[in-house]
Amino acid sequence: MLIHTLKKEARLIANDLHSLAVLLLMPIVFMVIMTMASSQSQQSIQQNLVLSVAGENNSQHSLVITKLLQAQGFIISANKSRTEQVSQLIINPQFDQQILMRQGTSQLQLIISDDLAPQTRLLLREKVKACLAQLKLYLYMLETGDLDADAVIDEQINAVITASDVNYLLIDTPAKALHNPALNSIPAWWVFGVYFIVLPVSLTFINERNNGTLVRLKTYPISMARYFYNKACAYTLVSLVQTVLLALIGCVVIPYCLDLPLLSLNSLSLSVIALISLSVAAISFALFLASLVSSYEQAIVVGGGVNIILAALSGFMVPLEIMPSNLAALANGSPMYWSAQILRLIMGETMTHSFWHYSVLLWGFSLSCFSAALWIFNKKMRNLTWN
Amino acid sequence: MAKIAPIMLELQQLSFAYKGAERLTVDAVSLQLKQGTCTAILGPNGAGKSTLISLMTGLLAPAAGRIEYPHYQQLSLKQAIAKKVALVPQDFAFYEELTVYDNLAFFVAISEKNRRLHAQYIESAIAACNLQAVTNKRASTLSGGYKRRLNIAIALSKQPDIIFLDEPTVGIDPLSRDAIISLLQDLKKQGKTLIYTSHLLYEVAQLCDDVVFIKDGKVVANQAINSAQLTLNFTTRNRLSQVQLALFTEQLTVISEAHYQLTISDTKLLGSLFSALSQLSDEIKSVNFSDNQIELLYRALFSEQAC
Numbered sequence: 001m002l003i004h005t006l007k008k009e010a011r012l013i014a015n016d017l018h019s020l021a022v023l024l025l026m027p028i029v030f031m032v033i034m035t036m037a038s039s040q041s042q043q044s045i046q047q048n049l050v051l052s053v054a055g056e057n058n059s060q061h062s063l064v065i066t067k068l069l070q071a072q073g074f075i076i077s078a079n080k081s082r083t084e085q086v087s088q089l090i091i092n093p094q095f096d097q098q099i100l101m102r103q104g105t106s107q108l109q110l111i112i113s114d115d116l117a118p119q120t121r122l123l124l125r126e127k128v129k130a131c132l133a134q135l136k137l138y139l140y141m142l143e144t145g146d147l148d149a150d151a152v153i154d155e156q157i158n159a160v161i162t163a164s165d166v167n168y169l170l171i172d173t174p175a176k177a178l179h180n181p182a183l184n185s186i187p188a189w190w191v192f193g194v195y196f197i198v199l200p201v202s203l204t205f206i207n208e209r210n211n212g213t214l215v216r217l218k219t220y221p222i223s224m225a226r227y228f229y230n231k232a233c234a235y236t237l238v239s240l241v242q243t244v245l246l247a248l249i250g251c252v253v254i255p256y257c258l259d260l261p262l263l264s265l266n267s268l269s270l271s272v273i274a275l276i277s278l279s280v281a282a283i284s285f286a287l288f289l290a291s292l293v294s295s296y297e298q299a300i301v302v303g304g305g306v307n308i309i310l311a312a313l314s315g316f317m318v319p320l321e322i323m324p325s326n327l328a329a330l331a332n333g334s335p336m337y338w339s340a341q342i343l344r345l346i347m348g349e350t351m352t353h354s355f356w357h358y359s360v361l362l363w364g365f366s367l368s369c370f371s372a373a374l375w376i377f378n379k380k381m382r383n384l385t386w387n
Numbered sequence: 388m389a390k391i392a393p394i395m396l397e398l399q400q401l402s403f404a405y406k407g408a409e410r411l412t413v414d415a416v417s418l419q420l421k422q423g424t425c426t427a428i429l430g431p432n433g434a435g436k437s438t439l440i441s442l443m444t445g446l447l448a449p450a451a452g453r454i455e456y457p458h459y460q461q462l463s464l465k466q467a468i469a470k471k472v473a474l475v476p477q478d479f480a481f482y483e484e485l486t487v488y489d490n491l492a493f494f495v496a497i498s499e500k501n502r503r504l505h506a507q508y509i510e511s512a513i514a515a516c517n518l519q520a521v522t523n524k525r526a527s528t529l530s531g532g533y534k535r536r537l538n539i540a541i542a543l544s545k546q547p548d549i550i551f552l553d554e555p556t557v558g559i560d561p562l563s564r565d566a567i568i569s570l571l572q573d574l575k576k577q578g579k580t581l582i583y584t585s586h587l588l589y590e591v592a593q594l595c596d597d598v599v600f601i602k603d604g605k606v607v608a609n610q611a612i613n614s615a616q617l618t619l620n621f622t623t624r625n626r627l628s629q630v631q632l633a634l635f636t637e638q639l640t641v642i643s644e645a646h647y648q649l650t651i652s653d654t655k656l657l658g659s660l661f662s663a664l665s666q667l668s669d670e671i672k673s674v675n676f677s678d679n680q681i682e683l684l685y686r687a688l689f690s691e692q693a694c
Contacts, residue, residue, distance in 0.1 A: 004496035008485065015484040015525065207483075212476030219444055220497045220545070221469035385441035387477070387553065 001222070006234040012204060013238055019200040023242050027193020031250050034185040035258055049124070052077040055091030061099060062091050064138055065108075067157045068131040087112045087124055100139060108132060119322070134160050182260045186250040187343035188316040191336050193246055194278055195307050197239050198286035202299035205290045215384055224381045228374055232287055239279035247275070251347070263347050273359060274342045281335055281362045284369035291376040310336045335365045392421040394457050395549055395580040396443065401452035403442055412438045414604040415452070420597075422458070422548070425571070425581040427591040429681070430601035431689045436584055439601060440551055443582070444472060458548065473542035477553040479534050480541070483527035487518055487537055490526055491544050498545045512544035516570060532563025539570065549580045556590060568594055588682040598681055600688055607688055612681065619649040619660070620675045627670065634663040642687055645672070 013019045051074045053066055066076055069089070077086050088111040092098075095107040110128050112121050138160045141147035146163075147156055208214045217227060251263035265271035289306060293299045311317060313330045314337035320328040331337040338358040345355045396418070403413040412435045420426050430436050441447040443454060445468040459467040474480075481490045491509045499508060513522055516536040521529055526537060535555060542550055552571070556564045571581060571594055585591055591598060592612060600608040623645045632639065636659060640648040651660065664671060 001496060004493050008482065008489070008493045011489060012482060012484045211478040212474075212480035213482070215446065215476060216474050216480045216494075216541070217497065218446055219468050219472055219474055220494075221466075222497050385437065385446045386444065386474070386551075387437040 005230040009234040030189035035182045050075045059096045061096045187340045190246045191339040194282045198303035201286040202290035236283045277362045281366045284366040287373035288369040291373040396420040397455045399453040423578045425595040427583045427595040427598040434601045435604035471548045473545045473547035475542045475552040512540040516540040531559045551582045622672045623670045
């Protein structure tokens with residue numbers, strides 16, 4: 001019976017192009033687009049660090065600040081005229097004389113195109129401000145004798161940078177995340193795709209209810225609760241196949257095609273637990289939503305809408321790091337966030353207790369959703385009659 | 388001596404009311420359905436037909452009365468329904484994305500635990516409904532006629548003795564309809580008991596042996612269909628006097644003030660009937676012969692409820 005239900009559900013999904021598109025094509029497209037977008041955004045920040053410097057370029061201070069800008073990662077453009085692509089730093093004629101004055105207008109002017117993202121603009125401005133502060137430190141160190149006035153300029157710059165450097169340490173964050181944009185986007189859209197099984201599940205339930213199949217089945221020698229369990233098991237297996245396919249595509253194919261480091265699942269046993277936890281949570285949630293809705297329209301609005309909202313809250317669309325803290329905190333209550341986190345953790349270089357924390361949360365969520373779904377389904381089945 | 392067909396389904400004073408309803412939806416219904424017969428359950432919308440069928444098929448539990456499948460006394464009601472009753476809903480109650488064979492395989496797998504019988508049940512359902520040409524076609528690609536047949540084939544694959552059918556010919560062309568009616572007649576001959584609901588009364592007359600009229604949850608008429616009977620309806624300009632009515636020797640029913648109905652079971656009486664009608668030629672407004680007594684009875688019973 002279970003095998004026949006599994007065969008039936010698998011064939012229903014395999015024969016339905018829309019379901020296949022939702023379960024495989026959509027997450028793959030999202031993974032590709034979002035990974036490309038995040039890798040491109042890193043590149044675009046690098047491109048935006050191109051700066052043309054105009055004004056008093058022959059003064060000593062201008063030379064130092066140019067060196068400091070280069071040390072900050074700026075590429076100083078040979079093109080002195082400002083173009084739309086290149087930001088421009090204009091140094092005023094009194095720059096050398098007025099740099100240490102306590103009051104007065106700024107002697108630097110940064111011109112940035114409004115085409116740049118606000119964060120990039122802010123980053124450029126902060127970097128230039130940091131360079132100006134380092135220049136003042138340079139002058140101070142020269143005066144106090146902490147800097148060798150006879151040393152070559154590059155050594156002096158290094159000394160200033162060392163003196164103004166800050167050590168920072170990432171805690172509980174897989175180091176790969178810093179280097180591989182795929183590690184942020186792939187698990188997120190992988191999870192998003194897996195949770196979207198709610199649509200095929202809901203549509204099958206609605207079809208069965210509306211066309212009289214469930215009424216017919218009520219007169220068969222099988223309890224409706226058993227039928228529901230069988231369907232849940234069948235969908236979980238379908239979801240696991242989807243999860244494994246997306247793992248293969250997301251961890252290997254997409255990074256390979258985008259020339260990014262491949263993602264690996266670091267522990268086989270924990271990976272199996274993570275994938276099963278993800279599938280069970282997605283199916284339980286799908287069954288819960290499917291048991292609530294009673295029309296195709298409701299399925300699409302509720303199923304699709306809830307998933308999109310959860311994805312947004314989980315930081316899939318806008319990274320949590322740049323969300324207001326109150327909004328970012330909501331992610332801690334989202335099963336999609338827990339799911340994405342356990343995937344990130346098994347892909348990361350360090351495995352922490354967070355894996356078990358999120359796993360337990362997911363299983364609790366699954367149990368609640370499944371129980372509620374079964375209760376609603378049974379209630380609706382009791383009211384299901386001829387016509 | 389003619390063999391008496393066993394009773395397959397018996398209802399005794401069956402009643403049911405929905406929660407919060409002011410009156411009973413099914414009110415003290417008693418019926419007996421025999422093996423190898425087709426019984427139509429007719430009535431206007433909201434009369435209680437669907438609720439009555441839901442009770443008979445165990446989809447609802449009665450508030451009062453008894454439902455028995457006397458042929459399966461060793462089984463509980465639930466077991467009897469699970470093993471020997473099949474439904475053919477009006478909609479296509481199967482999976483459009485599966486093939487005909489896969490649909491049948493799924494339903495057979497649920498109804499029969501013995502796997503060795505599965506292929507046999509599937510093949511017999513395919514043969515009975517003449518689905519051989521489309522066995523491996525996806526259900527969504529079938530014509531309306533084939534979909535109707537698949538709907539019935541799924542019911543037959545359960546090897547039922549009693550089949551409930553809800554408008555099994557709706558929305559199909561006349562030839563497909565004839566094929567389905569012929570299939571249902573064959574099922575009757577095989578001893579299957581059919582319970583049929585339809586608004587196509589000519590189909591009921593063609594297929595059914597008995598008809599049960601339901602109104603406000605009660606059985607208002609329950610009679611055998613006699614295909615040899617002929618019915619004549621006539622209307623008059625004025626109400627007929629007793630003297631004029633005495634001209635008719637056949638069974639005459641006054642339907643309304645100037646509407647009369649004659650039921651003729653012997654064609655030899657037609658001569659005297661026409662003689663009587665000719666004497667009233669000045670009064671007669673219209674004459675209408677019909678061999679479909681169900682339709683006439685239906686109209687007589689429910690005409691005041693028409694929208």
